[in-house]
Amino acid sequence: MGILQMVLIALFVYLGSIGSIVGNTIGWYTLGRPLPAALVVGLILGDVQTAMVVGLPLQVMYLGNVTPGGAVAWDLSYATYIGTAGAIVFGEGMDAAALVGIATVFAGIGGLVGQLMWNFSYALNLPINRVAQRYAEAGDTGHMWVPNVLLGQTIGFLCRFVPAMIVLGGMTAASTQADFATMIPDYVTTCLTTFGGMMTALGMGILLSFLVKQSWYLVIFMVGFMLVTYFNLSMMGVAILAAIVAVVYYKSDTLKAVKGVE
Structure with a gap:
């Protein structure tokens, strides 16, 4: 996988997210869906056939993906772009079942990273509200685009593009799937798993607060x-x-x- 291909895939990881510069209709609800994402990755890496083989099962797998209580179980954009790329990079010569298995593994890795970045970006956006409030109190509507567009999109872009480039770079540097697994420190896996469990529990708690x-x-x-x-x-x-x-x-x-x- 070349540098330009990595940059393009990472860019689409950002474009397929909620609140990206292209809007939710084109972004999250189109580019962020597994099947369109697989097609994009297939076109970038020059292997549309393999991309479609793994894109269809990923589409079915994440068909019921929801965000109960505001908690994100998986980040679809990260999961499908990274999962499809992993299947194409490491699945050469494999049958459909093996390709789907590889795609599922890398989709899990991408989904966890995306989940962490999703909530991290939310935390980084909190100070922006104060900036917007100061402009609003001063009646300076001409500068409201700074917190709402410039700062918000910058945070969203960095929280998605940079981690995606790191994961894709690791996939490129590794010669096999096993080599890639050894490149991930244990503490990273532990942190992602723990954080994911915490956010799931938080989401359930928020959901119960509405229902009970x-x-x-x-x-x-x-x-x-x-x-x-x-x-x-x-x-x-x-x-x-x-x-x-x-x-x-x-x-x-x-x-x-x-x-x-x-």
Whole structure:
């Protein structure tokens, strides 16, 4: 992978993010989706066929990707651009199943890096609000583009382009996938995993703060948690059981209300 190819892929990692300079419609909802991202990487690296082979499964894999409570489980832009690039760089001569496996591994690495950078960029954007507030209080609307466009886009670009270049550079320097794995320090993997778990827990906490209107609602949450954790019931099974309970509760409550009116 040449320098120009690395720069182009890293640039699209930024362009495919939320709030990039091209807007969310072209960026996050188009360039940031797995299938278009795979096509872009395939065109840049000159192997569209391999890119499409891994792009379709990645599209299905991340089809249900959401950001509950504001927490990001995976960064799609990072995951798919890095994952597709990894499959093309290290998957020469492999069959489709092996290519998808390599793409999934590198998508996981890219997704974790993107998750960390996503929240890091949010933290860096906090002081910009104070800059915008000072301009607003002074009535200086002519300079509002500085915090809203210049500073915001600079932070977003650096938090995505630079880490992507580092990961892509490591992929280029490594001769095999195993060599690339040895280049990642253990403390980096530990930090990414720990931070990712913290953000998932934070997202769940924020989501519960919206859903739990009364303290006893937590009992319902704990029942679901117990069924999954200790009774090994699948999420679908819990969802079906919850739907049954909800319907029975609604019907019984409705019948009580009707009898009360009569």
